[in-house]
Amino acid sequence: MKTEMRPTLGDRLAQGIVLGAEGYVFELERRGYIKAGAYVPEVVLDFPDAVTELHREFLRAGADVMVALTYYAHREKLRQLGRESDLEEMNRQAVRLAQAVASEGGALVAGNVCNTWAYDPKDPSTTAVVRGMYAEQLGWAAEEGVDFVISETNDYLGEALIALEVSQELGLPAMVTMATTQPAKTWDGYGYVEACKILAGHGAAVVGLNCDRGPATMLPLIARIREQADCAVAAQPVAYRTSEAMPTMESLRADGVSRVFPLALDPFSCTRFEMADFAEASRDLGVNYVGICCGAGPHHVRAMAEALGRTVPASRYSPSMDLHPVLGATATSHDPDVLDAWNVPR
Secondary structure: OOOOOOOOHHHHHHHOOEEOOOOHHHHHHHOOOOOOOOOOOOHHHHOHHHHHHHHHHHHHHOOOEEEOOOOOOOHHHHHHOOOHHHHHHHHHHHHHHHHHHHHHHOOEEEEEEEOOOOOOOOOOHHHHHHHHHHHHHHHHHHHHOOOEEEEEEEOOHHHHHHHHHHHHHOOOOEEEEEOOOOOOEOOOOOEHHHHHHHHHHOOOOEEEEEOOOOHHHHHHHHHHHHHHOOOEEEEEOOOEOOOOOOOOHHHOOOOOOOOOOOOOOHHHEOOHHHHHHHHHHHHHHOOOEEOOOOOOOHHHHHHHHHHOOOOOHHHHHOOOHHHOOOOOOOOOOOOHHHHHHOOOOO
């Protein structure tokens, strides 16, 4: 439970841009703690120190929110892995890990739910199934004292509204973001701008987009949402170079690779400079919650924070290329062959 008074999400938004950092599942899979395919955060119970360390790295890099690692930590997913009996412990432990690190830097703590793969707008019975899953996860999160809820990667507006309703019943403000796998509409047929306006009309504190699209293909949609939504807006792209021809990370293709997503995305990774540019562009559009999703690393988050004019704990170790023995201003070697080999202009 919360034992200290922290600013609310509304307070933070009123003070300026909130910087978010997600992508925990992808990063912990790369580190060898989460199984690709299932993407269930068993690491919360099996290797809690790994989760704590990643929280701390994001906090030092400037993240204003520690997101409890409960993405896919719902009953259906755990049942597939034979760990349904760990459901409550996993959800409560995830919040506690996030809270412990948040207290080190005054960050907010967010409970988290996502698309369930159980919702079908053509089958009314699935509404109750999804509501039950969200009620379990968010009920435990509320009891543990989260500051707000992030409902994310929503493919269906209908499912997103269920998460919003459950959050409101628990007295928790909610940030609800849509996934944009399809070119123009949610899987239940709503334009992305329309879906965000509907969520805002139902009382979401923040609406917007996360996942699927990289900076280049998310920004045009976010600009339209910011123009029309009458609440705070969030943008959290994946850290991959998507394009008009390949607008989502799932659609990325490469010669000689049978399938890029999700295990061969590395050649498409955004640099820290590209994510810094995204943070600046989002700020200029009036986006209120700027973040990053799958593919994120702490170096991206630090670059985004610094692009927003912040000095964060990890800024102590920000690059200082002037100190490099070849690339720096006081380079020790001026041998033309060395400079040519290092691609240094003369």
